[in-house]
Amino acid sequence: MNLQLVFLGTGAWSPTAERGLAATMLVRGGEHILVDCGEGTQRQMMLATVGLRGLTTILVTHCHPDHVLGIPGLLATYSEARAEPLAVLGPPGLAELMEGFRPYHGDLAFPLEVAEVEPGGVIVRQGYRLRAVGTCHRVPSLAWLLVEDDRPGHLDAQRARERGVPEGPALGRLSRGEEVLLADGRRVTPDGLLGPRERGRRVLVTGDTRPCPDVAAAARGADVLVHEATFLDRDRTLARAAGHTTAREAAELAAAAGVRLLALTHMSHRYDVRDVLREARRVFPATIVPDDFDTVEIPLPEHGAPLHRPGGGRAR
Numbered sequence: 001m002n003l004q005l006v007f008l009g010t011g012a013w014s015p016t017a018e019r020g021l022a023a024t025m026l027v028r029g030g031e032h033i034l035v036d037c038g039e040g041t042q043r044q045m046m047l048a049t050v051g052l053r054g055l056t057t058i059l060v061t062h063c064h065p066d067h068v069l070g071i072p073g074l075l076a077t078y079s080e081a082r083a084e085p086l087a088v089l090g091p092p093g094l095a096e097l098m099e100g101f102r103p104y105h106g107d108l109a110f111p112l113e114v115a116e117v118e119p120g121g122v123i124v125r126q127g128y129r130l131r132a133v134g135t136c137h138r139v140p141s142l143a144w145l146l147v148e149d150d151r152p153g154h155l156d157a158q159r160a161r162e163r164g165v166p167e168g169p170a171l172g173r174l175s176r177g178e179e180v181l182l183a184d185g186r187r188v189t190p191d192g193l194l195g196p197r198e199r200g201r202r203v204l205v206t207g208d209t210r211p212c213p214d215v216a217a218a219a220r221g222a223d224v225l226v227h228e229a230t231f232l233d234r235d236r237t238l239a240r241a242a243g244h245t246t247a248r249e250a251a252e253l254a255a256a257a258g259v260r261l262l263a264l265t266h267m268s269h270r271y272d273v274r275d276v277l278r279e280a281r282r283v284f285p286a287t288i289v290p291d292d293f294d295t296v297e298i299p300l301p302e303h304g305a306p307l308h309r310p311g312g313g314r315a316r
Helices: 041-047 071-078 094-105 158-162 169-174 213-218 233-242 247-257 273-283
Strands: 003-009 022-027 029-036 055-059 085-088 112-115 124-126 129-132 143-150 203-204 222-229 262-267 293-299 308-309
Touching: 003 203, 003 262, 022 041, 022 203, 041 071, 071 085, 071 094, 085 094, 094 112, 129 213, 143 213, 143 308, 158 169, 213 222, 222 247, 247 262, 247 273, 262 273
Parallel strands: 029 055, 055 085, 085 112, 203 222, 222 262
Antiparallel strands: 003 022, 003 293, 022 029, 124 129, 129 143, 143 203, 293 308
């Protein structure tokens, strides 16, 4: 199953001509999960390959305006042409915020689930789970970790054939850990035919935060860590006061956690992006600073490293 990140908004505080406000889409198969929804996100979705269809969940990291003001407009747009339920999950304070948005989006023709999640909370879905990770900002805040279920190990096809399993769908069922019924009535189980279970993919997306132990622990072994880098290290005093992270600090966290790729977002217009990238890569070379509409393809671990595609999420 494909797993992809589409960066819809990578700027901080206020939009610029180049960068929209915080919004990152996780695409897993046909399901779209939006992390934060800054002002203008629905237009970014329309300009992107993801479009408006397929969205099942909005994950809010915190309730500051640059991360949530796109929600009422998006809901108003959906109210005209949507029947599928939509979940909005976030930290304490989300329910009050969503109630305040109600006059602006009006009545909705689809079920809307709003749920506040404490750090450590887990939402179990088909084939994966979402975990809320506590972060260190000036208001209640979360990072969101997507963890796929572990997969059955590699099938020893030759041994399966020796047990009488024919080529074709039966081998596929065994590779998924299922039992197979042969034409002669014998049952073949995957026992002894599959190698050790293989881990699922892991993607962690932070909102605004200082470097913190819970994020570092959740990022351990992640395929992709999307971390804010609002400041350069020369302004680390400002970063601490504002509850943000410098590019160097984010890179140090990624290096210690052993992530495969670090994507820095929440870019401030006060810096040249090349300086942000240079500072981080001195510590952690596997770092990118995506622009709006860049994508990262995340293959299964045995199939290679995450792949950054500049402009890969823009609709043609």
